[in-house]
Amino acid sequence: MTRFILRRLMQALIVLLVMSFVIYGLIGLMPGDPLDIMIASNPGATPEVVAHLRAIYGLDQPLMLRYWHWLISALMGDFGFSRIHSQPTLEVLGPALLQTCKLLLASFVVSVVLSFVLGIVAALRPGGIVDSFISLFAFAGISVPVFWLALMMILVFAVNLHWFPASGMANIGDGGFMDQARHLIMPVTTLALANTGGFIRYVRASMIETLRMDHVRTARAKGAGEGRVVLIHAFRNALIPVVTVIALNFGTLFSGALLTETMFAQPGMGKMIYDSILGNDFNLALTGLLFATVVTLLSNLLADLAYGWLDPRIAVR
Amino acid sequence: MSGAEIFALDGVSVHFDLGGGGLFGRARKTLRAVEHVSLTIADGETLALVGESGSGKSTLGNVVGGLQVPTSGTLRYRGGPMDEAAWKRARRDIQMVFQDPFSALDPRMPVSAIIAEPLLIQGTATAAERRARAAELVRQVGLPLDALNRYPHEFSGGQRQRIAIARALAPDPALIVADEPLSALDVSIQSQILNLMQELRERRKLAYLFISHDLAVVNHLVDRVAVLYLGRVVELAPRAELFATPSHPYTQALLAAVPRIGRRRARGASSIKGEMPSPLAPPPGCVFHPRCPKAQAVCRTKAPVLEPAPGRAAQSAACHFKE
Amino acid sequence: MSGIATLPDRAISVGRLRWRRFRTHRAAVASLIVLALLVLFCLAAWPLKTYLGIDPDATDLLARFDPPSAAHWLGTDDAGRDELLRLMVGGQISLLVGLLATAIGGIFGLLIGVTSGYFGGRIDAALMRFTDGMIILPLLPLLIVLGALDLTKLGFTKEFATSGAAGFWRIVVIISIVDWTSIARLVRAAALAIKERDFVRAARASGAGPFYVMRAHVLPNVATPIIVAFTLTVGRVILLESVLSFLGFGIVPPTPSWGNMLNNAQELVNTAPALAVYPGLLIFITVIAVNFVGDGLQHAFDPRSERS
Numbered sequence: 001m002t003r004f005i006l007r008r009l010m011q012a013l014i015v016l017l018v019m020s021f022v023i024y025g026l027i028g029l030m031p032g033d034p035l036d037i038m039i040a041s042n043p044g045a046t047p048e049v050v051a052h053l054r055a056i057y058g059l060d061q062p063l064m065l066r067y068w069h070w071l072i073s074a075l076m077g078d079f080g081f082s083r084i085h086s087q088p089t090l091e092v093l094g095p096a097l098l099q100t101c102k103l104l105l106a107s108f109v110v111s112v113v114l115s116f117v118l119g120i121v122a123a124l125r126p127g128g129i130v131d132s133f134i135s136l137f138a139f140a141g142i143s144v145p146v147f148w149l150a151l152m153m154i155l156v157f158a159v160n161l162h163w164f165p166a167s168g169m170a171n172i173g174d175g176g177f178m179d180q181a182r183h184l185i186m187p188v189t190t191l192a193l194a195n196t197g198g199f200i201r202y203v204r205a206s207m208i209e210t211l212r213m214d215h216v217r218t219a220r221a222k223g224a225g226e227g228r229v230v231l232i233h234a235f236r237n238a239l240i241p242v243v244t245v246i247a248l249n250f251g252t253l254f255s256g257a258l259l260t261e262t263m264f265a266q267p268g269m270g271k272m273i274y275d276s277i278l279g280n281d282f283n284l285a286l287t288g289l290l291f292a293t294v295v296t297l298l299s300n301l302l303a304d305l306a307y308g309w310l311d312p313r314i315a316v317r
Numbered sequence: 318m319s320g321a322e323i324f325a326l327d328g329v330s331v332h333f334d335l336g337g338g339g340l341f342g343r344a345r346k347t348l349r350a351v352e353h354v355s356l357t358i359a360d361g362e363t364l365a366l367v368g369e370s371g372s373g374k375s376t377l378g379n380v381v382g383g384l385q386v387p388t389s390g391t392l393r394y395r396g397g398p399m400d401e402a403a404w405k406r407a408r409r410d411i412q413m414v415f416q417d418p419f420s421a422l423d424p425r426m427p428v429s430a431i432i433a434e435p436l437l438i439q440g441t442a443t444a445a446e447r448r449a450r451a452a453e454l455v456r457q458v459g460l461p462l463d464a465l466n467r468y469p470h471e472f473s474g475g476q477r478q479r480i481a482i483a484r485a486l487a488p489d490p491a492l493i494v495a496d497e498p499l500s501a502l503d504v505s506i507q508s509q510i511l512n513l514m515q516e517l518r519e520r521r522k523l524a525y526l527f528i529s530h531d532l533a534v535v536n537h538l539v540d541r542v543a544v545l546y547l548g549r550v551v552e553l554a555p556r557a558e559l560f561a562t563p564s565h566p567y568t569q570a571l572l573a574a575v576p577r578i579g580r581r582r583a584r585g586a587s588s589i590k591g592e593m594p595s596p597l598a599p600p601p602g603c604v605f606h607p608r609c610p611k612a613q614a615v616c617r618t619k620a621p622v623l624e625p626a627p628g629r630a631a632q633s634a635a636c637h638f639k640e
Numbered sequence: 641m642s643g644i645a646t647l648p649d650r651a652i653s654v655g656r657l658r659w660r661r662f663r664t665h666r667a668a669v670a671s672l673i674v675l676a677l678l679v680l681f682c683l684a685a686w687p688l689k690t691y692l693g694i695d696p697d698a699t700d701l702l703a704r705f706d707p708p709s710a711a712h713w714l715g716t717d718d719a720g721r722d723e724l725l726r727l728m729v730g731g732q733i734s735l736l737v738g739l740l741a742t743a744i745g746g747i748f749g750l751l752i753g754v755t756s757g758y759f760g761g762r763i764d765a766a767l768m769r770f771t772d773g774m775i776i777l778p779l780l781p782l783l784i785v786l787g788a789l790d791l792t793k794l795g796f797t798k799e800f801a802t803s804g805a806a807g808f809w810r811i812v813v814i815i816s817i818v819d820w821t822s823i824a825r826l827v828r829a830a831a832l833a834i835k836e837r838d839f840v841r842a843a844r845a846s847g848a849g850p851f852y853v854m855r856a857h858v859l860p861n862v863a864t865p866i867i868v869a870f871t872l873t874v875g876r877v878i879l880l881e882s883v884l885s886f887l888g889f890g891i892v893p894p895t896p897s898w899g900n901m902l903n904n905a906q907e908l909v910n911t912a913p914a915l916a917v918y919p920g921l922l923i924f925i926t927v928i929a930v931n932f933v934g935d936g937l938q939h940a941f942d943p944r945s946e947r948s
Binding site for chain 3: 026273277
Binding site for chain 2: 845
């Protein structure tokens, strides 16, 4: 098992390394370069000065060499300076990551609870009216553009009903827990609704399958109550594939969170990356993307481990 | 032997590398499926390969069918070495029939295309010729003509095996490797297919390499029998001799296990115990010694050679105490 | 023998069987009709344009946010353009991106999957590592970076880089670069299973090479799961396009797409909520219909699947 974890960690590190290079190269292909604004704000800059500046910043060196230098300093914890925030990128990233995690966790809990309840109810009578409605709901969740769902939430609950604020994370300053929560309700609901669709389908399919399995039928035959059969015997077995799939879909979840944040103007990773790309803030974009990769890699690793832990048959491979 | 030699194996071994020995230093595993086997098949002759599952008989069939490259040893085709040009001819001359008729036919192809496929692959016939050939073959294997435009799922197991045989006949081969062609079929169907194979052999002077785990089936069809154990030929004999006076203790045990009407199942001496050892770690000396009722000290250390049994030139066995 | 060529091809009956199964999936059948209507709706842009005599790209700052009228059936948008016509034209773009990106990414995935599954060994290990790596990437940020790339730095001319065609092809390409993994894995699994079947071994024993086996045996046998996967991919791609265009990294105005018509929707929610509703609703309807059709196909192709 330890060897399995070690091997997966090694793989994840290699993917991360490759990704960091790819992202580094891609960022260099974005419009402009880090000197543009500096030059634009200083009309007196002669070509010699520009060349000198490029040399200082190392921009005249080949890509591999620049990447190498960046990698060395990144490994020492120096991810550079954010241009739009005038702060080290890590200091900008910290609070943003925290904000995103809040949103992610809250909506994850909501959608898991919701999907388990609805998925199990649907699985009890496949093809029935209740199942049809839940399926429709699930399909709607998969098919709705998250950003548009956010817009519609704003339209209905903020613009028309004035129940919740349309944007931001607090009214003034920190705002206290209640105010923050009020600002989180709409983003969390939006993200949860969008994710629940896919989850419901997995829970339902998995439950239908386990309810047909022999040990569940045996439990029924022994006279176990329906509730007990469903919750104890079937649910536990249905859990395994569901947990894996949900964990493996974390990347999608994360993308959804980034979008939702941007829509509700919450200062999370999504808005940070979006703003940094629009504002040519190369260092910040690079750091943000890298951490987004780290988060997805870690979640996949956890999914693998959880799978091995839940299903002893495939634990050691 | 009835005719000229078609195919010969000389000291052929097939080993499968099962990985290991990688970065994390696990022991390297090698599966010794076939170990130093020499056999010949002549025109019009039917040779049976008999053995339990895991004895390497299918692997040997794959070698003859050109699906498996031997790890060592040499192959001979029509007296010459098996080079690329020889394989090209051999691919027409040697065809295969498989065990599972449900997996043997592509469900997306109509029967006419399935039967004519070898001709298409080998590029030896035009589309019209292929259709004509398919029609001719379908009749030869005893199927109605309208089978041609139907798909495999519309046929029963026996009918499918007939289609597979028709496909094998398409390039007019000299040798058909039949890998357990009966064992997936109902008993009543088995005899029909067996009769068909027999009839085809007589009509076309076909040679068969007939692979089976069942000695009883073999008794009807074959000229010679090679008994395989753990990838090695332990006995090679004409059918009559083998059934009348089995020389190797393993053959004796196999024969004793064949139920026959009017004869009591032999008990005691010739019954063998346990299961075949793993081909990953074959026992030293004679590979059969852990299960052999006659095993002595020499069997544990020295591997016996396949040699004629005392007083019987045609019958060879690999045993220190052959009869 | 004369009758061989003229006998009825019984394969039709398999197709008919599947159609029968598909028809039992009511949502899928309804969705198929909805999709047909949507396509007709989008194609109606041409006749309507001539009938009303309006250019969907022409801005008219005096006619911003006009309410529905005889000239503008759904009113005008924030630049005074006819909303209905733009919805129709934008739909053409969005659907076209969905189909093209799915086709390109699908063919790519198909090639990777077949190669990986059929050859196995090291090629398989390398390709699947690559695929796994792609799957765990954070999709949206990556797409945004790809969408923000400066095409002139890749050697394209400035005219091309700023043209509408570049915007269109850029989004097709970047989505197909990213969205091929599910098809690749599906095809690989199928190819792995099929290459061990005896009909492939029989073909190989007759001298068939890998390309013959893939063309004649593997591809026809993986067609079924591929069709389902392609359908579901179309839905996903339309969603991706809308997100990217919405964020401003996809289809560039004045060319409309359902995604970029929502560009200003956040501000419009207060002043002209209808403009924020229509394009999104169309995306939603299209994608849900596509997904239902995919579900119906899956049901039709897989005899073991239960009615859902």
